[in-house]
Amino acid sequence: QKEVEQNSGPLSVPEGAIASLNCTYSDRGSQSFFWYRQYSGKSPELIMSIYSNGDKEDGRFTAQLNKASQYVSLLIRDSQPSDSATYLCAGISGGYQKVTFGTGTKLQVIP
Amino acid sequence: DAGITQSPRHKVTETGTPVTLRCHQTENHRYMYWYRQDPGHGLRLIHYSYGVKDTDKGEVSDGYSVSRSKTEDFLLTLESATSSQTSVYFCAISEEGHGPQHFGDGTRLSIL
Numbered sequence: 272q273k274e275v276e277q278n279s280g281p282l283s284v285p286e287g288a289i290a291s292l293n294c295t296y297s298d299r300g301s302q303s304f305f306w307y308r309q310y311s312g313k314s315p316e317l318i319m320s321i322y323s324n325g326d327k328e329d330g331r332f333t334a335q336l337n338k339a340s341q342y343v344s345l346l347i348r349d350s351q352p353s354d355s356a357t358y359l360c361a362g363i364s365g366g367y368q369k370v371t372f373g374t375g376t377k378l379q380v381i382p
Numbered sequence: 383d384a385g386i387t388q389s390p391r392h393k394v395t396e397t398g399t400p401v402t403l404r405c406h407q408t409e410n411h412r413y414m415y416w417y418r419q420d421p422g423h424g425l426r427l428i429h430y431s432y433g434v435k436d437t438d439k440g441e442v443s444d445g446y447s448v449s450r451s452k453t454e455d456f457l458l459t460l461e462s463a464t465s466s467q468t469s470v471y472f473c474a475i476s477e478e479g480h481g482p483q484h485f486g487d488g489t490r491l492s493i494l
Contacts, residue, residue, distance in 0.1 A: 314485040374424035
């Protein structure tokens with residue numbers, strides 16, 4: 272069982288809608304979580320970091336962490352076609368320096 | 383953008399040959415990582431370094447070795463390349479071991 276799980280999608284949302292991306296993790300000792308965006312043929316780009324329970328907002332992006340339920344989510348408000356990409360969830364588990372990545376959720380924003 | 387340069391960006395080689403990929407950073411970050419990315423598997427950690435000459439294995443380290451003789455350079459070597467090592471390889475750096483990582487542009491490696 273992979274330590275960080277994501278639905279591979281694709282998740283399709285209309286332009287202007289809220290996109291909700293979810294991620295679950297198995298290691299209760301995980302402390303730090305990250306969301307990356309990866310366009311096709313490009314490298315992952317950090318969008319958000321979240322370290323404590325609750326919500327963290329940055330512009331159109333909100334990351335949510337619930338350690339009791341072991342899930343992390345990313346909300347994208349007012350989705351734009353330029354948000355179409357694969358979103359990777361990552362968490363630090365099983366070791367201080369080792370980040371485990373989910374396989375990613377492909378998001379398609381339909382104009 | 384974080385100053386990370388991977389070289390080469392593309393390489394085609396034959397089975398059984400040694401291959402070395404280079405990652406160079408200008409951020410003076412302590413931590414450096416090598417990942418491979420394959421369809422259906424996502425990003426998988428090969429090796430990482432937590433300082434000069436300090437390295438450790440990741441989840442898919444068989445067939446790979448690394449070296450870090452300077453803070454800014456982290457080398458990944460495929461000792462005898464196999465077709466299963468055809469992949470996209472990413473280098474990443476991090477200032478803190480528990481903090482976010484920043485990625486280079488990747489190396490697309492094809493082994494025929």
